Amino acid sequence: MQVRVEVVVFAIRAGKLRVLLAPPEGGVRALPGGIPGGDESLDAAARRVLGEATGNDDLYLEQLYTFSEPRRAGAGGRISVAYFAIAPGAGGQDAAGFSPARRPPRLVRDHGRILALGVERLRTKTEYSTVPLRFLEEPFTLSEVQAVYEVLLDRPLDKRNFRRKMLALEAIEETAGRRRVGAHRPARLFRLSPARPYLLKERGILFPF
Amino acid sequence: MQVRVEVVVFAIRAGKLRVLLAPPEGGVRALPGGIPGGDESLDAAARRVLGEATGNDDLYLEQLYTFSEPRRAGAGGRISVAYFAIAPGAGGQDAAGFSPARRPPRLVRDHGRILALGVERLRTKTEYSTVPLRFLEEPFTLSEVQAVYEVLLDRPLDKRNFRRKMLALEAIEETAGRRRVGAHRPARLFRLSPARPYLLKERGILFPF
DNA sequence: CCAAAAGTGTTGGCGTTACACCCATGG
DNA sequence: CCATGGGTGTAACGCCAACACTTTTGG
Helix, strand or coil, X not given: CEEEEEXXXXXXXXXXXXXXXXXXXXXXXXXXXXXXXCCCCHHHHHHHHHHHHHCCCCCEEEEEEEEEECCCCCCCCEEEEEEEEECCCCCCCCCCCEEEXXXXXXXXXXXXXXXXXXXXXXXXXXXXXXXXXHHCCCCECHHHHHHHHHHHHCCCCCHHHHHHHHHHHCCEEEEEEEECCCCCCCEEEEXXXXXXXXXXXXXXXXXXX | CEEEEEXXXXXXXXXXXXXXXEEEECCEEECCEECCCCCCCHHHHHXXXXXXXXXXXXXXXXXXXXXXXXXXXXXXXXXXXXXXXXXXXXXXXXXCCEEECCCCCCECCCHHHHHHHHHHHHHHHHHHECHHHHHCCCCECHHHHXXXXXXXXXXXXXXXXXXXXXXXXXXXXXXXXXXXXXXXXXXXEEEECCCXXXXXXXXXXXXXX
């Protein structure tokens, strides 16, 4: 039985949720994937694939789900252990390889299902965890954090409530720096709290409003 | 690379959370497991193993996580796709094969980790879903439902608040029957709502109190 | 001095918690 | 009539959502 890992790499580009797709194999696109080496754990294989696809193997990565396709006439069965990862940065034009995540092009085999599950998981995690912070490059402003959450939840959030709640989580901490762009008041800059780079709910939900 | 499925079958017996273990292989106990047939999906294999272990392949079953052990000197790598299942009934003495889930005996390979993750997943799901209803045999009383939640959350719950909340979910519905045992007021009997046999949160958390 | 993003507090409503007594029955 | 588990309502509190203006800067 063939075992593969597939990685759903999300990013926000130009204000939209995007997913990294590998170059077309025979006209149809695919998630980055590969076959674990004999002495490699699944996590290690996923991280290797992630590094090959993005040039960075140090991104947030977690296992998503394991899919199987039973053997069909002629072919052996295949198992895909799917992971999802988050690539930081909202960089405008280096969107090479990124496609819309919610309305993706046609994908090989069951990669459409895998992607759909990844999108769903990302959305639910946005409601009760701070993984969305992984979309940001440090240092970042609170407005940028809010923008990420708004993209992921696909709705606007109240600025004051958002800030109060986000700060209360202590998942980010202020730095001394200030960012000044254009004719505006300079923005405070934050980074992930080393103690809790991301944080699951202790209790309650983060963004019900 | 060898692929296996392992199934964590939970039940409540004598007021405690228990897990079904297979007969000892060489002194150490193991979760029920097996090797998927070539034309079998992982879900189908898990359900088959479940049926072999419990005599009933129609229980609640969901995928838990996929574990891998890299190849060690001499041996090939192994992948375990773990599932968790719920066996209903609080039957007192048919506890054959069931061991304490939170303080299990020593288990083979990484089955201890798998079980621990299953226990943890069950606890978190208890807070935001109605899967715990699967521990009950229909028809059941509200007091029985509360007892299940108390075992899973490992703390007492307020009776009036519990009932109000549980009924508001519309995950269970009253039947015409009444259960009378001993010198007590007869209890109303319920069953799972066919429409929503179990229900994930729409919003918010079920049992924060 | 104007435009634009950053930043900041308060209040009303709702949901959650806490809490104690009556009901129905069999023996 | 008593013991036991089933069943029920309300009030206080705290959290959440809604809401608008001031600050800071560059041009």
